[in-house]
Amino acid sequence: MGRKKREDSPSKGEGKPGEEVPKVPIFIMGKMYEVPASLTIQKAFEYAGYQLIRGCGCRGGICGACGTVYRFPDSQKIEVGLACQTVVQPNMYLTMIPFFPANRAIYDLEKIRPDLESLMKLYPDVMRCVQCNTCTKACPMDIEVMDYMAAAMRGDLVKVAELSFDCVMCGLCASRCPVEIAQYHIAILARRLYGKYILPKSEHTDAMVKRIEEGTYESKVEGLMKTDEDQLKKLYNEREIEPERAGEDWTPKDSQYL
Amino acid sequence: MSGYPPELKRLLKKVEETRPARVERKKRGEEFPVLSLQEREERLKFHPDYKGESRREIRVGPNKGYAISPEIVDLLEAKSRVDPDQIDLSEIEYETDVLIIGGGGAGTAAALLAQEQGTKVIIATKLRHGDANTMMAEGGIQAATKGDKDSPYYHYLDVMGGGHFKNTPELVRTLVIEAPKVIAWLESMGMMYGKTEDGTMRTLHGGGTCRQRMHYAADITGAEIMRTLRDEARSRIEDIKVLEFSAAVELILNEHGHCAGAVFYNMETEEYFNVKAKAVILATGGSGRLHIQGFMTTNHYGATGDGLILGYRAGVKLSFLHTVQYHPTGVVFPEQAEGLLITEKFRGAGANVLNVDGEQFVNEREPRDVESASVIRECTDVGKGVPTPTGKLGVWLDSPMIDMLRGEGTVQKEFPGKHILFRRYEIDISKEPMLIYPTLHYQNGGLEFNPEGETVIPGLIVAGEVTGGVHGENRLMGNSLLDVCVFGRIAGRTAAAYAKERAKEGRLSLEHVKKYHGELEEAGIVTDRVAPMLLPDYGNPEVRERQLTAHYVGTIR
Numbered sequence: 001m002g003r004k005k006r007e008d009s010p011s012k013g014e015g016k017p018g019e020e021v022p023k024v025p026i027f028i029m030g031k032m033y034e035v036p037a038s039l040t041i042q043k044a045f046e047y048a049g050y051q052l053i054r055g056c057g058c059r060g061g062i063c064g065a066c067g068t069v070y071r072f073p074d075s076q077k078i079e080v081g082l083a084c085q086t087v088v089q090p091n092m093y094l095t096m097i098p099f100f101p102a103n104r105a106i107y108d109l110e111k112i113r114p115d116l117e118s119l120m121k122l123y124p125d126v127m128r129c130v131q132c133n134t135c136t137k138a139c140p141m142d143i144e145v146m147d148y149m150a151a152a153m154r155g156d157l158v159k160v161a162e163l164s165f166d167c168v169m170c171g172l173c174a175s176r177c178p179v180e181i182a183q184y185h186i187a188i189l190a191r192r193l194y195g196k197y198i199l200p201k202s203e204h205t206d207a208m209v210k211r212i213e214e215g216t217y218e219s220k221v222e223g224l225m226k227t228d229e230d231q232l233k234k235l236y237n238e239r240e241i242e243p244e245r246a247g248e249d250w251t252p253k254d255s256q257y258l
Numbered sequence: 259m260s261g262y263p264p265e266l267k268r269l270l271k272k273v274e275e276t277r278p279a280r281v282e283r284k285k286r287g288e289e290f291p292v293l294s295l296q297e298r299e300e301r302l303k304f305h306p307d308y309k310g311e312s313r314r315e316i317r318v319g320p321n322k323g324y325a326i327s328p329e330i331v332d333l334l335e336a337k338s339r340v341d342p343d344q345i346d347l348s349e350i351e352y353e354t355d356v357l358i359i360g361g362g363g364a365g366t367a368a369a370l371l372a373q374e375q376g377t378k379v380i381i382a383t384k385l386r387h388g389d390a391n392t393m394m395a396e397g398g399i400q401a402a403t404k405g406d407k408d409s410p411y412y413h414y415l416d417v418m419g420g421g422h423f424k425n426t427p428e429l430v431r432t433l434v435i436e437a438p439k440v441i442a443w444l445e446s447m448g449m450m451y452g453k454t455e456d457g458t459m460r461t462l463h464g465g466g467t468c469r470q471r472m473h474y475a476a477d478i479t480g481a482e483i484m485r486t487l488r489d490e491a492r493s494r495i496e497d498i499k500v501l502e503f504s505a506a507v508e509l510i511l512n513e514h515g516h517c518a519g520a521v522f523y524n525m526e527t528e529e530y531f532n533v534k535a536k537a538v539i540l541a542t543g544g545s546g547r548l549h550i551q552g553f554m555t556t557n558h559y560g561a562t563g564d565g566l567i568l569g570y571r572a573g574v575k576l577s578f579l580h581t582v583q584y585h586p587t588g589v590v591f592p593e594q595a596e597g598l599l600i601t602e603k604f605r606g607a608g609a610n611v612l613n614v615d616g617e618q619f620v621n622e623r624e625p626r627d628v629e630s631a632s633v634i635r636e637c638t639d640v641g642k643g644v645p646t647p648t649g650k651l652g653v654w655l656d657s658p659m660i661d662m663l664r665g666e667g668t669v670q671k672e673f674p675g676k677h678i679l680f681r682r683y684e685i686d687i688s689k690e691p692m693l694i695y696p697t698l699h700y701q702n703g704g705l706e707f708n709p710e711g712e713t714v715i716p717g718l719i720v721a722g723e724v725t726g727g728v729h730g731e732n733r734l735m736g737n738s739l740l741d742v743c744v745f746g747r748i749a750g751r752t753a754a755a756y757a758k759e760r761a762k763e764g765r766l767s768l769e770h771v772k773k774y775h776g777e778l779e780e781a782g783i784v785t786d787r788v789a790p791m792l793l794p795d796y797g798n799p800e801v802r803e804r805q806l807t808a809h810y811v812g813t814i815r
């Protein structure tokens with residue numbers, strides 16, 4: 001491929017020729033680079049000359065590949081962010097932590113119950129949490145990690161599931177925990193138990209699966225497969241549209257194809 | 259970065275002025291008129307696919323003469339990353355029953371099903387397991403699960419209509435009939451669907467649907483599916499081995515012409531190694547990172563269309579690659595979030611699309627291609643785009659309407675991901691609209707296959723975004739997550755059965771690659787391009803000029 005400038009390319013930060021682009025100094029693992037002030041940390045790495053293999057997955061704040069810790073020379077505080085979502089600031093000292101070792105239990109969801117006992121059996125470490133709040137401070141997704149750990153210790157899976165829902169499994173919480181817990185593995189177990197056993201089961205889905213297995217729709221769909229394009233277009237144009245604000249009790253006028 | 263700059267704040271006033279009346283109309287059920295099929299065709303002239311140089315004919319291989327995006331043709335008309343003679347096929351690093359290339363949704367679903375059939379599985383994937391487009395999907399997954407108002411019949415009609423009636427009927431049939439089973443399957447693995455108190459799935463419309471059948475998990479449906487599938491695969495570690503940072507660069511065939519493994523590149527140590535298998539599933543996803551026509555993209559870092567190249571060189575035809583899907587609503591401002599997807603669910607939930615005067619110019623629930631074309635037309639021909647501080651154009655997506663229609667707090671609750679994202683830039687999207695423009699989103703077409711997942715090459719099974727036919731010329735939202743689950747599961751089953759019953763031992767070969775190189779030469783294509791690309795090039799050209807001793811193969815050092 002040519003070396004066209006991409007919309008997404010960090011070199012874009014250089015701006016149009018002749019235009020003055022403010023640059024800021026940042027310290028990647030302690031080494032200073034001057035980068036355009038508008039870049040995310042991820043693009044700043046690339047601008048500096050790195051080709052990312054680790055630390056880059058979705059580039060959109062959801063895969064958790066790019067957990068980053070940073071601090072400023074005059075500050076006591078360690079700050080965190082996702083490299084793909086955080087804009088550089090002058091004099092930030094940063095490093096990505098693209099991987100952090102954490103043990104994960106092996107389980108068969110069909111064979112465990114949604115309760116404290118299951119959690120404790122698979123992750124006995126849960127009870128070692130000293131509620132220090134370091135994990136919450138380390139979470140780039142602003143998740144109340146300590147609170148969901150407290151809920152886990154009580155066996156309140158609903159709370160764990162709800163509080164941890166946005167977790168991107170970046171591992172930063174685990175990297176900072178004084179008692180070396182892998183919070184996010186506990187959280188996903190709780191979420192799956194919640195999704196499977198605590199959230200009420202969808203009966204209409206089961207009913208539909210049953211009808212499909214009985215072959216209810218085979219002939220109806222096959223009929224459409226044999227329909228020529230013009231007729232198909234007609235059926236398409238005439239299909240009744242469920243109003244956007246219809247309630248669950250809405251039913252279409254024509255029920256022969258249900 | 260602090261919110262919208264003053265120029266945009268001023269323009270925002272117009273949106274606020276027209277908003278109360280628009281909300282009232284919505285409440286009364288009055289919608290901006292949808293285009294007829296004929297009007298749609300007119301409108302589509304503004305779609306990037308219809309631009310003069312948007313397609314070029316492929317000069318070699320099974321689809322010689324087929325015109326598709328030049329960015330993809332460039333890669334098809336390129337050499338292997340490695341000289342096939344340098345690969346010693348007698349050295350096998352791993353051997354397995356089923357080899358799955360690509361650890362996204364389709365690949366992982368396939369792994370689970372293949373394992374359930376009693377086969378040993380290896381998933382080899384380019385980045386980490388789950389670094390994939392599946393992880394990024396937001397809006398939802400379609401399925402006709404509500405028998406009182408919906409059925410696979412209507413789902414079928416919608417899929418065909420979205421795809422311009424060109425889809426492969428047998429594939430669509432499988433998609434819609436298997437759909438409810440997939441929803442139940444994911445539920446049984448603990449996926450956290452949005453539900454009411456009695457377990458009824460919450461469902462919404464998507465562009466081009468006639469029934470509300472979009473199931474979701476807040477605005478991170480794909481992430482919820484991906485992490486659920488991945489977690490399940492991790493619990494089956496005895497049988498499902500995952501090789502991360504391993505990119506497939508070539509398929510291996512055997513003397514019978516059956517697929518029997520692949521050559522991989524270790525992205526970290528830069529070694530090549532071979533994996534031998536009885537059956538191979540190709541599930542490498544899409545190609546947004548090729549930045550077709552220079553468009554920004556929503557796709558993950560590794561979406562470089564590798565599977566297309568691998569399959570094509572081995573002799574599998576391409577279909578429906580002549581259209582590319584642009585998502586109508588990508589972020590254009592702030593610049594840091596550029597290209598990021600704003601899920602269609604915002605429009606499904608009632609947010610209008612507005613021009614610089616705060617006026618509607620298109621119904622917000624047209625199919626994606628029509629919606630995108632309409633936005634581009636408004637910004638170009640009509641001249642009513644909203645100028646951004648970086649010199650681009652966009653239109654407003656009026657998210658605050660959602661709170662007005664569905665209650666205070668809805669935006670924050672239903673779209674937590676985007677709410678947090680914009681809050682970082684000091685924009686509260688429950689109070690202020692977003693600025694959007696179409697962004698490169700989905701591949702639409704790919705490798706030809708049948709409803710069992712099979713290609714023309716025995717032992718080579720495909721699934722997911724790398725395939726073509728299910729969605730015809732245009733995919734509807736929510737049908738792709740469905741596609742990867744439906745056909746991923748089928749691929750797993752088919753591959754396991756093939757591995758157990760039909761696979762035939764034979765001498766391994768890369769002859770097809772040499773033959774392909776020969777064809778390139780015959781067609782007079784002299785090039786130093788290599789493919790698959792593996793990763794896009796976001797390096798700084800100035801740095802590269804000074805890397806005097808570095809050696810790049812394609813985009814990678």
Ligand SMILES: Cc1cc2nc3c(=O)[nH]c(=O)nc-3n(C[C@H](O)[C@H](O)[C@H](O)COP(=O)(O)OP(=O)(O)OC[C@H]3O[C@@H](n4cnc5c(N)ncnc54)[C@H](O)[C@@H]3O)c2cc1C
Binds near residue numbers: 388399
């Ligand atoms: C931002 C976004 C939002 C979306 N929203 C929705 C939605 O709401 N509803 C919906 O239905 N669909 C949606 N989609 C589309 C849908 O998510 C994808 O089409 C689908 O998930 C693709 O799944 P897949 O398994 O085929 O590919 P992917 O999930 O992309 O997985 C492919 C995997 O293959 C790996 N790979 C690639 N090349 C190689 C190689 N050479 N060797 C080894 N491994 C390789 C990749 O790294 C990746 O892990 C969205 C897509 C995006 C990008």
Ligand code: SF4
Binds near residue numbers: 178183
């Ligand atoms: S950091 Fe560890 S010990 Fe501290 S609150 Fe979090 S889980 Fe508990």
Ligand code: SF4
Binds near residue numbers: 138140171
């Ligand atoms: S809870 Fe832990 S793993 Fe999850 S996003 Fe926060 S820091 Fe990352």
Ligand code: FES
Binds near residue numbers: 064
């Ligand atoms: S790259 Fe995925 S979260 Fe940053």
